[in-house]
Amino acid sequence: MNAILETGAAGFLARYEALLGRLPGDSTLRAAAADAFRTLGLPGATRGRRAEAWKYTTLQPLGGMSFGSSGPPPAIALPNAAARLVFAGGAFRADLSTSVPGFARFADQPEFGELSWPDRDPMVALNTMLAEDGAVLTIPNDRDAGIVFLVHAGIDGTSAHPRHMIRLGRGARLTLMELFEGEGCYVHNPVSEIHVADGAVLTHVRMQTESTAAFHLATIYAAIAEGGTYDSFTLNIGGRITRTEVHTVLDGAGAVAHLNGAQLLTGSQHADFTSVVRHAAPKGTSRQTVKNVLAGQSRGVFQGRIEVARGAQGTDGYQMNRALLLSPDAEIDTKPELEIFADDVKCSHGATVGELDPEQLFYLRSRGIPDSEARAILVRAFLAEALDPVTNDTARGLLEDAVARWWEGQA
Amino acid sequence: MPADSETLDTVRSVTQSGYKWGFETDIEMDVAPKGLSADTIRLISERKQEPSWMLEWRLKAYQAWLAMEEPHWARVEHARIDYQDIHYYAAPKKKPGPKSLDEVDPELLRTYEKLGIPLKERAILAGVEGADQDGYVEGSGQIAVDAVFDSVSVATTFRATLSKVGVIFCPISEAIREYPDLVRQYIGSVVPVADNFFAALNSAVFTDGSFVFIPKGVRCPMELSTYFRMNARNTGQFERTLIIAEAGAHVSYLEGCTAPQRDENQLHAAVVELVAMDDATIKYSTVQNWYPGDAEGRGGIYNFVTKRGACLGARSKISWTQVETGSAITWKYPSCVLLGEDSVGEFYSVAVTNNRQQADTGTKMIHIGKGSRSTIIAKGISAGRSNNTYRGLVKVLPSAAGARNFTQCDSLLIGQECGAHTVPYIESRNRSAKIEHEATTSKIAEDQLFYCRQRGLSEEDAVNLIVNGFCKDVLKELPMEFAVEAQKLLAVSLEGSVG
Numbered sequence: 001m002n003a004i005l006e007t008g009a010a011g012f013l014a015r016y017e018a019l020l021g022r023l024p025g026d027s028t029l030r031a032a033a034a035d036a037f038r039t040l041g042l043p044g045a046t047r048g049r050r051a052e053a054w055k056y057t058t059l060q061p062l063g064g065m066s067f068g069s070s071g072p073p074p075a076i077a078l079p080n081a082a083a084r085l086v087f088a089g090g091a092f093r094a095d096l097s098t099s100v101p102g103f104a105r106f107a108d109q110p111e112f113g114e115l116s117w118p119d120r121d122p123m124v125a126l127n128t129m130l131a132e133d134g135a136v137l138t139i140p141n142d143r144d145a146g147i148v149f150l151v152h153a154g155i156d157g158t159s160a161h162p163r164h165m166i167r168l169g170r171g172a173r174l175t176l177m178e179l180f181e182g183e184g185c186y187v188h189n190p191v192s193e194i195h196v197a198d199g200a201v202l203t204h205v206r207m208q209t210e211s212t213a214a215f216h217l218a219t220i221y222a223a224i225a226e227g228g229t230y231d232s233f234t235l236n237i238g239g240r241i242t243r244t245e246v247h248t249v250l251d252g253a254g255a256v257a258h259l260n261g262a263q264l265l266t267g268s269q270h271a272d273f274t275s276v277v278r279h280a281a282p283k284g285t286s287r288q289t290v291k292n293v294l295a296g297q298s299r300g301v302f303q304g305r306i307e308v309a310r311g312a313q314g315t316d317g318y319q320m321n322r323a324l325l326l327s328p329d330a331e332i333d334t335k336p337e338l339e340i341f342a343d344d345v346k347c348s349h350g351a352t353v354g355e356l357d358p359e360q361l362f363y364l365r366s367r368g369i370p371d372s373e374a375r376a377i378l379v380r381a382f383l384a385e386a387l388d389p390v391t392n393d394t395a396r397g398l399l400e401d402a403v404a405r406w407w408e409g410q411a
Numbered sequence: 412m413p414a415d416s417e418t419l420d421t422v423r424s425v426t427q428s429g430y431k432w433g434f435e436t437d438i439e440m441d442v443a444p445k446g447l448s449a450d451t452i453r454l455i456s457e458r459k460q461e462p463s464w465m466l467e468w469r470l471k472a473y474q475a476w477l478a479m480e481e482p483h484w485a486r487v488e489h490a491r492i493d494y495q496d497i498h499y500y501a502a503p504k505k506k507p508g509p510k511s512l513d514e515v516d517p518e519l520l521r522t523y524e525k526l527g528i529p530l531k532e533r534a535i536l537a538g539v540e541g542a543d544q545d546g547y548v549e550g551s552g553q554i555a556v557d558a559v560f561d562s563v564s565v566a567t568t569f570r571a572t573l574s575k576v577g578v579i580f581c582p583i584s585e586a587i588r589e590y591p592d593l594v595r596q597y598i599g600s601v602v603p604v605a606d607n608f609f610a611a612l613n614s615a616v617f618t619d620g621s622f623v624f625i626p627k628g629v630r631c632p633m634e635l636s637t638y639f640r641m642n643a644r645n646t647g648q649f650e651r652t653l654i655i656a657e658a659g660a661h662v663s664y665l666e667g668c669t670a671p672q673r674d675e676n677q678l679h680a681a682v683v684e685l686v687a688m689d690d691a692t693i694k695y696s697t698v699q700n701w702y703p704g705d706a707e708g709r710g711g712i713y714n715f716v717t718k719r720g721a722c723l724g725a726r727s728k729i730s731w732t733q734v735e736t737g738s739a740i741t742w743k744y745p746s747c748v749l750l751g752e753d754s755v756g757e758f759y760s761v762a763v764t765n766n767r768q769q770a771d772t773g774t775k776m777i778h779i780g781k782g783s784r785s786t787i788i789a790k791g792i793s794a795g796r797s798n799n800t801y802r803g804l805v806k807v808l809p810s811a812a813g814a815r816n817f818t819q820c821d822s823l824l825i826g827q828e829c830g831a832h833t834v835p836y837i838e839s840r841n842r843s844a845k846i847e848h849e850a851t852t853s854k855i856a857e858d859q860l861f862y863c864r865q866r867g868l869s870e871e872d873a874v875n876l877i878v879n880g881f882c883k884d885v886l887k888e889l890p891m892e893f894a895v896e897a898q899k900l901l902a903v904s905l906e907g908s909v910g
Binding site: 052310311313323325326327328329330331332333334335336337338339340341342343344345346347348349350351352353354355 | 484807809822824825826827828829830831832833834835836837838839840841842843844845846847848849850851852853854
């Protein structure tokens with residue numbers, strides 16, 4: 001190990017150089033990704049023009065940090081589940097995992113897929129360059145695979161770049177419950193590629209309760225075939241800087257995408273939820289509700305775009321973003337976009353920003369409820385509503401517990 | 412009903428073949444050589460007999476412009492603009508600074524006659540004899556007009572009536588000479604010289620435009636109007652408008668524009684600055700009907716305009732209303748900086764694009780003052796192979812306690828080859844601010860049509876009704892004189908489109 005550690009983008013590139021020849025999979029692709037990362041850099045950490053996609057989020061703090069690839073694993077409570085895949089610091093931990101049918105390690109069966117854009121998205125370039133492990137999960141046609149837990153444990157001082165490939169065959173069903181936790185200062189930079197075949201249904205619930213010193217930079221690409229459903233929900237509670245970037249393509253007629261989420265932030269946390277829903281085929285439906293609850297000096301970002309390609313007639317797209325500012329120093333930045341190239345469509349979006357409704361407060365106060373309790377009731381109602389789209393009982397239960405814990409922490 | 416053919420026809424008749432303003436007027440012109448340099452700017456400044464501070468200001472803008480890059484973030488595409496291939500000064504030769512319409516070249520008057528708007532009140536214009544008898548009849552709803560032909564303001568009507576109440580309404584070139592202190596204080600105060608690429612270019616080379624000053628407590632007795640026409644070939648039009656409303660003042664200002672039909676593109680880069688003090692109100696209405704190019708997208712005006720108003724005073728109000736049917740490319744974001752406590756900003760817009768037109772337009776509302784409020788209503792109608800984008804920003808700074816914004820953006824698509832886009836930015840740093848945004852994109856709904864048809868309306872009348880309803884929120888904000896004009900321009904009037 002060198003005595004002087006390189007920091008920021010240079011640090012990641014040095015790690016790539018050091019691992020050359022030992023990384024699994026297509027080395028040409030990795031070299032191209034490394035070139036792209038060298039050019040793109042860490043958004044906000046290098047000089048020059050900021051990319052529009054990163055308008056509200058900077059990774060400048062990462063510029064002065066360096067990360068290793070191993071360390072003592074954190075003590076996290078693992079879910080008591082029959083199907084459980086655990087990754088610590090990005091590496092698969094067979095000792096903590098259970099046997100899951102259709103699962104292979106990325107390290108053994110490296111697949112980069114075809115949906116991602118390492119040449120365009122810096123975080124994807126970084127992942128493509130450094131990915132060493134991940135879950136390759138294949139659900140055969142018409143199989144109901146129940147619920148599978150995918151647990152990521154962050155290790156202090158490390159950066160992890162897991163690469164997941166999830167494939168659902170025709171008519172298959174899966175509930176994928178992803179958990180992100182950890183201790184200390186680390187980077188979680190997962191990239192997931194998801195294929196939902198004709199008539200398949202993937203329920204993807206992501207619960208991010210990382211350490212508040214951690215960086216969570218996740219990118220998800222999903223392609224949905226005819227009559228397929230990708231139903232996702234992301235809860236961001238932890239992390240110092242969080243970026244959740246979701247790209248969904250409705251490739252087949254009548255495909256359905258739900259990209260819901262909630263971000264509960266406090267202190268100086270920053271969380272950015274960026275999503276693109278592309279309607280590439282007729283009669284697709286997309287629904288998105290993202291709620292931000294912002295306390296302290298936190299900053300919430302929502303960027304959502306609905307794209308309707310030419311010929312995607314009969315598209316029905318809806319997007320709603322709501323933010324509740326609980327403190328005078330919190331900030332919300334919202335950019336909901338519509339990009340429509342077909343005429344027989346119904347697309348709408350809405351955004352609201354505000355504090356607790358004084359009229360609602362008055363209503364409760366007039367019924368004898370003390371101010372602090374009235375506020376608590378209203379915030380809890382706002383949060384409960386945010387979780388409404390999650391119908392899986394196990395997932396819903398976990399999310400509600402996490403939200404309740406967050407709210408207790410605020411009191 | 413994906414693309415109603417009658418509706419398409421109407422849109423086409425309005426935005427393309429119906430461009431009856433596409434004639435060229437043969438007038439002897441005084442034209443500066445092509446190209447932009449410090450010398451060009453000195454020449455403009457000299458022709459305008461400007462004081463030296465103005466020349467310095469222009470040169471400063473030119474230096475800033477040289478260091479800037481043409482912006483490309485808007486959803487518009489065009490061939491590279493050669494800024495050295497443009498005449499930056501073109502003026503009717505005979506009488507560069509007439510004091511009354513009688514002195515104006517008859518060719519020019521005929522041009523306005525052909526244009527019909529808003530100088531169509533020939534009787535009023537005929538009454539303009541001298542500075543003192545301007546024929547104004549109290550309560551007659553007449554409009555004072557400043558007409559700008561290529562680079563030069565050719566006539567301003569009703570100046571005497573206006574001056575009686577202390578209102579100054581004159582070409583800005585004249586204001587620079589006659590009221591240098593006022594101009595110097597406010598020019599560039601809302602849109603700084605280096606604000607953006609096109610504003611810097613305008614600051615360097617602007618040739619004329621209107622200046623309006625409404626003194627304290629005065630309610631301007633009539634609507635003020637400027638009429639812009641780009642006539643000469645290979646010219647750009649760079650007008651500059653400055654409107655100042657002192658405390659308690661009130662003014663309604665109208666702006667109309669046309670250009671001849673040509674194969675090449677012409678550049679229009681204007682800057683409009685509005686300043687409103689305590690309790691002042693400025694209402695600024697635009698009907699933009701620059702030549703949009705032909706069906707294949709040949710020719711047409713590149714309309715790259717910076718419009719911004721500063722609500723400096725408490726309870727001041729600035730209201731922008733625009734009906735955009737023309738131009739090959741529109742790049743325009745009339746904005747309000749809401750500095751004053753309880754100040755109000757409004758933006759009402761209808762943008763119609765057809766054929767290969769591209770419009771990227773919207774607004775910025777910057778909330779700084781406590782209790783400031785803003786309303787944004789934007790309606791986009793896309794037809795043919797056009798692209799129509801709403802791009803806007805609502806920004807609430809920590810100081811703007813109790814700020815309020817409501818935004819509604821609706822897009823209507825007619826045909827399968829067009830595009831409608833919505834790009835709103837919402838940034839709030841004050842929890843007591845309340846912001847609501849909603850946007851919809853749709854075609855004319857089957858059930859709406861069915862409902863109307865069921866009640867005995869023809870399909871076209873039904874479309875009429877629905878599209879009219881779609882734009883109503885904006886059209887009702889226009890002054891009467893312009894509302895009529897706008898309805899004609901819009902596809903929504905739909906007269907004679909019953910097939």
